[in-house]
Amino acid sequence: MGRGGVTRLWAAAGAAVVSGVLAASPDVARAALTDDLCLPSGDVTLPTYPSAGALQQAAEMAESRLARRGAADPFAEIAPSLELRGSGPERPSPLAIAEYCSAAGELMRVSAQGSQLQAQTYLLGAFQTASRANLRGPASMAAYRLGLVSLSGTPATGTRGGGRRASRGPSEAAREVGQLGDDPCVALMRTSFVVSSSLSLSVASLGCAAQQAHANEDHRTAALAELRLARLRLSVAETNAAAAAEFRREAVGVAAHGMADARKIQDPTLRAELLGRLLSAYLDAGGPLDGMSGVTAAMRVSSAPAAQAYATALDARMAAANGDANAARQMMDQALLLEAQRSLPARLPEFHLLLSEFDPANREAHVLAAYEALEAIRPLLPRFDPLTEETAFSLYMRRVFQGAVDVQLAGAADAGAAIRVKSAQQILEAYRQAELQSVFGSECIPARDPLKPEALRPGEVLLYPILLPDRLEMLYVAGGQAGAEFRRLPPNRSVNRQDVARLVEAAVVSLSGGEDDSWRAASRQLYDILIKPIEAELTPGSLLAVVPDGALRSLPFSVLIDSQNRYLVEKTRVTIAPALAYSQAGGIQAQNQQLVAASLEMEVRVPAGRFEKLDGTGAEARLAAVTDGKRIQRSWVIENFSKADLVGALTREQVDVLHLATHASFNGRSDRAFIVANGEVILLSELRQILSANRTRGGELDLLILSACETAVGDDEASMGLAGAAVQAGARSAIASLWPVSDAGTAELMKSFYGRYREGRSKSEALREAQLSLIAQGGDLANPNIWAAFTLLGAWR
Template sequence: MFVSVSAIPAIAQGSVAQQIPPIATDARTLQQEARQLYEGENYEDAIARLEVAKQQLQGSGNALEKALVSSNLSLAYQAVGQWENAEEEIAQSLALLESLESSPQIQRATAGTLESRSQLELTLGKPEASLDSLQAAMVLYRELQNSTGMLRVGINQSFALQEVGRDRAALQQLLPLIPTILAQPDSPLKATAFRSLGNLLRVVGDDGTIEQLFEEFWQQPETGKLDDLEKSRQLLQQSSELSISSQDIARAHLSLGNTERAAYFREKDALERLGRGKQKQVSQLTKFLDAALAQYQKVNNQTIFPLFRLQAQLNSLSLLVDFERSFLTHPQALQQFPNLLPLLTQLPDSRGVIYAEINFVETLLKLGEHRGDFSQFPNNNELEEFLRRAIAQSKKLQDNRAKSYSTGMLGKLYETQQDWEEAQKVTQSAILLADAAKAPDILYQWQWQLGRVLREQRKVQDAIAVYEQAIATLDIVRQDLLSLKNQDTRFLFRDNVEPVYRELVDLLLQQQVKKVTLASEQIETHQDKKKLNRARRLMEQLQVAELEDYLRCQLGHNNLASLDEVIENNSLNAAVIYPIVLEDRLEIILKLPTKVRDKNIIARNEIIADSSHTSDLMHFTQEISARDLEEKVLKLREDIQEEKDAEDEDYRKDFNELYELLIRPLEPALEAHKIETLVFVLDNILKNLPISALYDGEQYVIEKYSIALNLGIELIDSSPFEKKDLKVLAAGVSEKIENRDALPNVGLELETIQEIIPSSKILLNQSFTTKALQREIETQYFPVLHLATHGKFSSLLEETKIWAYREAINVNQLENLLQRQQDPLELLVLSACETAIGDRRAMLGMAGIAFQAGAKSTIGSIFAVKDRSAKLLMEKFYRNLIESDATIAEALRRAQLDLLSDKTYKKPYHWSPYLLVGNWR
């Protein structure tokens, strides 16, 4: 990862020649020969020359020359993995230099030797010490005004910061150096800088700064999309072309492979969000897979360095295994084993080797679990031997982070073997080591692992306590990761974050399931209530965590109020419903107002699901798998979009089944509390469900209740909608633009709004641009922004957008526009948007727009409807809102009921896709 200090460095040359006594002349010749051998990657012969030179200098008084030989010997020993010899030589070199009177010559030699030491420290898993050595070298180069030395150290500091996981700091370290780097002639140093920057772009991303600095550099790709990964590719390709040594060329190809790997995981993430049926469309995914494998193969073909070959082969293997686990069996997966085993056992100890051993075992465990067959792999004893060797190596190197990682992986091996007692003991040791190493990214993984192990031993209370610790640690890790524009593939939300929350909720709710026939027989305990409250808070936290992961930022607003506070403080007849989708069942928590209930009504009604209750909380369990539930949701959406309704006997079952699952068990309590508004904190696939279209056999839900959704986020100002002096900024596009259909009724929709609210402003077609929108927002305050134009909600942030006239507005641009308002929006209406077809997490797009807009309330459609019915519904909504005392939720409900009662628009297609998110008052 480092630029050597001029290979066998230039510090051994220069004005010292005239001071060397006759015996040293031969030593100097030997050093020159060693330098050539080193640059030719003939390290053993270079070491032999330097050892002879060192012997010849024994007894001479030239301490500087001795120091240079020892410094260069350390570099050569590092190249062959002889770490103890390398440490001894570097210590001797620095001791000799410290004994000499300071001069520019001595300072140059000391700075170069410190660079050599920093490289060694980084290799041995001591990145903080490496940074200290580099900082000391930087001080000396500044005193010498040595710009090349300062540039080289600055680049190497960015590598060291990456090694300790401080990627954003690494980028900040590198950014000021870019103009100087670009002004340099092509050289290995420039190649190294490009490699560092390419690696950082892959993880941190570019806010536009790098693109501007490299304005003349970029080549537009065939896709026309110059995203962060494409920029990373281009920089790393340049690094490969500018590199001279096979070591640096191999590093560039290894980095290129990792960029293609990141592209693979991004594409895989997108495919999995589309749900079943879409996962067969893997041609683009295999393109990235093949590109990554090709780069890793180049490392194999080119380098004489076994560690690079090992890393490339392991990366190939882990990628192939991931592909097989998610999609198709890949014939190449097992072809890696014969070459890997000798490399793993023959390499000298280093942090890189330790992580390679861990990577190898983890990959085999994943593949074995997937295939249900470990017979083709090294047996458990051999895998345990790999890990115990890694533990011993990390102990020898005094690397607690590596020791924790290898120890935790040994615990995972025992977990796979269902040796619970040993898994618990070893994982607890890994937790202590991760804590000592101040490594929360590792700590949470072992806490999660320990929770699973305790759960399997039926130590439920202990497991719950450890899961709580894991989530607390995970929250720290997540906040660090949110500063990175691109998602770290080690922490993909659905694989490494979401399961921790769900497994804890599962444990908490398993404790609550009781068979109760009548609600009057309920058992109320403080512990029951505490666990139910914790479960719903966890689901709210999960919703927020998912939205933060989507937006790549930490959510935060002032004047937030919890749902409970809003309902209780304002005596609202509203209930909050938390449907929780677990793998084998659906759990429902109902939060009721705490005012007195009509117990007689509850007692007269049987509760038809497994349930348990406390005074204001009720809990129900429905026996349905997540897969079956998803199929029912998708079928209902398909029916609605095909303009079916519950009056058709062939489809009535689809509308009724989800009502029976989600609402029927709650009816007695809802009736007893005279509930008027249902606030849903929807989970998973249920976010795509038009709740208002659920059918009880006689009525749709919307005929009985107002409906609102909550994102798990506390409400942005819970005060009622202010109708006085109301003004609407109404913008839209009615014309056909590019491949988007015309919306001929949009003009009428906007005119109707202006008729109802005369102080409104209209921006239609050519007048609806981002600049015009900005100008109006900056000129006066509009409490309501109404956008009647094509829009798309997607689980991919970059694909969520709203179209102005011939231009798209993305989530971040909308946020920047609306921040210019003097006060936050009361209401944002998106009347012609839709979720991406088949995208089961597309509602993240609507949630993202709602939150980033800072709107107290947002109304949007989850699929596109005919603009004629959209125009009619919006007209009725605004009339209800202005001409009565109706809340936002009630105004929307009445508009939906008006369409339902109209023969032309009675089918749910016309009125059910509209959802209210946020404050319903």
């Protein structure tokens, strides 16, 4: 998400580093010292510098505290100790600067209050400083951390009211990776490279980290970097058919190098774990089996039960690959027995899934056993893996959920089809909620009862698209019928997850750029795939609520085009739901609602960076509180608001509508997303606490409007940013933009929306009519780049 955006990290002509860093106060001299010291170009001369000893002492303290940070955010404790002043004219040693900048970058990377954009800047500066001095240890650590920043998604925010930015989708990013060359470290020495896609920056950073760590005989860092790089290449192969073969081949080579490094790790438990994960990635990529039995033999040197179970499961995989299914089943039974004896048998679901591959005659039973095992351990799994920082959801859950849905639907053609469809839908709902909890944290996602089909009114249709590796499945239910239940449409085997993701990328990249019509062909195909099968249900006055899967989360469904070149929004109202538990129908009357509209126009320096002055946000906030030229009775408008201002306004009485016209940042990960206030940031999780703590009567915020969101195309977690804004803030529904929109376009749409909403229209009706009014006006406002960006999530009545 981004509005106005932070200053671009690098201008086209060269370095233009983001201003403002660790200090929350606008102490320009202090902020400039830290920024300039960690500037990647390294060519800034300062009048005074901190001493090398002071830098290293600060870095050592920060690293020590970061190593034992636990679940607490270390920012408030560590940041002050990194705010150093100059003490003399002598420039500190490259080693001191590299270690200091690496520690500062790591703090920014792991802290919810830190900026992922600043983390990228500092870590790139640390890497380049260390590389110029041939300091392989600090260079490898900075590069590895830089790779982890990039893996978390694009840290840069978008702009609002400025020039349109060029979007990059996964396909273009994959092409960039192919242009990196043989030495990834060379790419990281180019200052212009930082504006590359997250994928290419991740590949270069992790590859360089492995190269430098290997040369420095730091086998642990080398193996970790190669593991993350191998898995990254495999994930691209899963979503990009054109690049799949090349990325799998590269993954095989990377994993093989990683196993060679992992064999040299002294700690037997760590050695076994990394060998197992790397061998698993190697087998996933289709690497040859010659010599791989020696890897599992090396794993068994560790007496840990986890290592024994994992080695046995990997031997089973290799036996199956060699055609000995009977031996594979026997070994996997033994692996299951060993894993079940652990206090937290985290790999038990994975092993059941593997057994389903070796015993296809009993696949369904094994997959459902995997799902049952997952449900038993899911509450006990840590949110992030302590070794690689990957989410437990991606490591242990996603494939199990997908497999369970797959087998339920695959068997839904017999007499018990209705029961299987219902079971599949229940698993899907658990899947969506687990994914939300993984992205935002279970503490931010309170339990709710899912929307029940019988709560739907006539004309309200709920659609579940399910993207599977070999087909598209869709479940739907139409309201107004006695005993309404989900139905399964015939599976569409002409497309799969990759195909749909490619079409969404083509549509969204073109739409968000707003400079060509190449989105039309993709939009037309997506309509045929997703909407045409239920077209008959979309009668005049109907509503379509979609629970999107994967890449579909970044798709503005309203812009899909039918065979008569009519937009979907011209046929029906559209709303999005992250899960049924976060999409109640709603129904509060707008005429009786209290509104708070808060805006920020001034330039602000906060720990997350410097945010530019905005034009038009104050007018937008005032517009939200006006109908027919008159201020509505129950409204508050706060210009250049602070957190205290917002708390005060929300304390006075129950607030139903909160309109925020300010900068917002996705900040690399959804649980770090924030809005910018006067001199401070407010995390969306904090906003939820503010709303909960200052209620004068029960109930949730009815409507949150954020006109500055941005979805990262091809990044499943980033594309949940809109869902997170509503869920984390505790709102029944949200309206936000999937990409930055001009001030004029935002103002026109909001004016139209509020006018209709206060006349008594539902949220979905008011948004649809506002979008149709822009289309009818023609000219620039009719461009889908403007009106299609705005999406309603959650309650629609």
